[in-house]
Amino acid sequence: NAGVTQTPKFQVLKTGQSMTLQCAQDMNHEYMSWYRQDPGMGLRLIHYSVGAGITDQGEVPNGYNVSRSTTEDFPLRLLSAAPSQTSVYFCASSYGQTGKETQYFGPGTRLLVL
Amino acid sequence: KQEVTQIPAALSVPEGENLVLNCSFTDSAIYNLQWFRQDPGKGLTSLLLIQSSQREQTSGRLNASLDKSSGRSTLYIAASQPGDSATYLCAVRGDVLTGGGNKLTFGTGTQLKVEL
Numbered sequence: 001n002a003g004v005t006q007t008p009k010f011q012v013l014k015t016g017q018s019m020t021l022q023c024a025q026d027m028n029h030e031y032m033s034w035y036r037q038d039p040g041m042g043l044r045l046i047h048y049s050v051g052a053g054i055t056d057q058g059e060v061p062n063g064y065n066v067s068r069s070t071t072e073d074f075p076l077r078l079l080s081a082a083p084s085q086t087s088v089y090f091c092a093s094s095y096g097q098t099g100k101e102t103q104y105f106g107p108g109t110r111l112l113v114l
Numbered sequence: 115k116q117e118v119t120q121i122p123a124a125l126s127v128p129e130g131e132n133l134v135l136n137c138s139f140t141d142s143a144i145y146n147l148q149w150f151r152q153d154p155g156k157g158l159t160s161l162l163l164i165q166s167s168q169r170e171q172t173s174g175r176l177n178a179s180l181d182k183s184s185g186r187s188t189l190y191i192a193a194s195q196p197g198d199s200a201t202y203l204c205a206v207r208g209d210v211l212t213g214g215g216n217k218l219t220f221g222t223g224t225q226l227k228v229e230l
Contacts, residue, residue, distance in 0.1 A: 004157075035220075042118070042203070042220040043158075058217065090157055102148070103218065105157035 001026050004106035006091050012112045013081040021076040021109050023091030029104075031094045032074040033058070034066065036087040037108075043090065049074055081113045116141045118206055120221035127194055128229055135189040135224045137204035142182050149178050149189050150203040152223070158203065162189070166209070194228045201225045 007022045025032065033048035045058030049068040063085060065077040074093075078085060089109045094101040117140045127133050137147070146165045150158040162171045162178040164187070170179040177190040187204055205218040 033217075040222060042222040043205075043218075044220075045217055048217070092158075102160045102163055105150075105159070107157045108155075 006106035025093040029093035116219040118221035124225040137187040
């Protein structure tokens with residue numbers, strides 16, 4: 001298994017540009033989520049999905065959209081990038097949502113918005 | 115709102131020393147607590163998961179304890195090695211019955227350096 005994969009690893013955007021961060025998992029996990037990690041603030045939940053076709057907002061959803069058309073993929077879209085979205089983005093997945101499952105994290109995407 | 119604090123923010127120890135990392139949380143209505151390891155430029159790797167009904171979990175040289183009533187967890191690393199150098203994060207999952215769902219609240223981490 002490749003586990004959780006994320007592309008790209010690094011991206012530079014100009015303010016106002018849009019882009020999609022890709023996340024895929026091959027473990028048949030129902031639950032997927034996106035976090036951002038900023039210095040001194042820990043990881044914060046952006047959006048999450050409990051299964052194909054179902055998404056919900058996390059702690060910091062503004063400026064981001066998600067969709068879950070398949071079990072494997074959970075892309076994160078930035079519609080109009082802002083410098084405040086400069087961060088490291090992590091995708092995570094787990095088998096279910098009972099709380100007993102370990103979450104598996106991708107390697108992260110480092111985003112710089114100028 | 116749940117808040118998770120990790121002290122110290124950074125720690126440097128000589129190889130072979132036993133050490134303890136601390137994690138505290140403000141809302142004791144948690145479902146479980148996880149300890150993660152993060153290497154520079156990498157994602158997070160789960161080390162130990164403790165259910166709210168458990169007191170501790172062990173894996174090799176790692177032992178994590180949980181005192182839910184006091185809102186504290188510790189990660190004990192025995193006989194530390196340079197390869198243990200990384201940032202260690204704790205995260206709590208809220209109780210589904212209280213609306214915590216499957217969401218993790220993370221601390222900001224302790225950056226550990228084990229020196230030769």
